[in-house]
Each structure stands twice: as structure tokens, then as C-alpha cells.
Amino acid sequence: MSTEEAKRAVANKLESALEDKFRRVVMGRLRGRTMKIVPFEKGAPDRLVILPPGIIHVVELKTDSGELSPAQRVWHAKALRCGYHVVTISGEAELMDWADRMAQLNK
Secondary structure, eight states, rough: HHHHHHHHHHHHHHHHHHHHHHHHHIITTTTTTTEEOOOOOOOOOOOEEEETTTTEEEEEETTTTOOOOHHHHHHHHHHHHTTTEEEEEEEHHHHHHHHHHHHHOOO
């Protein structure tokens, strides 16, 4: 395995662990629903989140060191022009901060 392949394998593991934690937080603590968005076009966000009381978020999950690709930046800009902000969550600390803010809206 090359160095690049090894780095990608580690990144994939981190992304998978973050997605698992995200799903547990949304469905457990926040009593919401989340579904993975099938990538219908390049740059599309990772997840759709539905939270009480009627909050819908489109979410891009990144590891602590992950960055948005140019295609993702374009997709996010198009969503914003349609009135939707894509929430980018980078790493577990940002996930927990986002969850704390969403929990406050749920009270």
C-alpha cells in the first residue's frame, strides 16, 4: 500500500467514525432523523437532517483536517442562492457544539 493509499484509508476510517457518531447524536440526543444523501451530483452534501420542531439542515461532515472541495463550495453557494445554508461540521468537537445549539432550539 502506498503512502497516499494509507493516508486515504485512515481518513476513511475517521470519516466513518464521525458519521456514526453524528447519526447517534441526531437520532438519540436530538430525537431527529438523518439520512445519507446519495451523491446525485459532484459536491452534494453528505446528509439531510430533520429535527423537531420542524428544522431541516443539509450537512457536510468533514474530519478535523478535511476541507471542502471546489465542487462542494460551488454546491453550497448554489444552495445558499436557493435560501438554504449547508452546515459544515468539521470533527467531533464541532459536531458536539452544533448538537448543543440544536438541543437549545428543541427546548
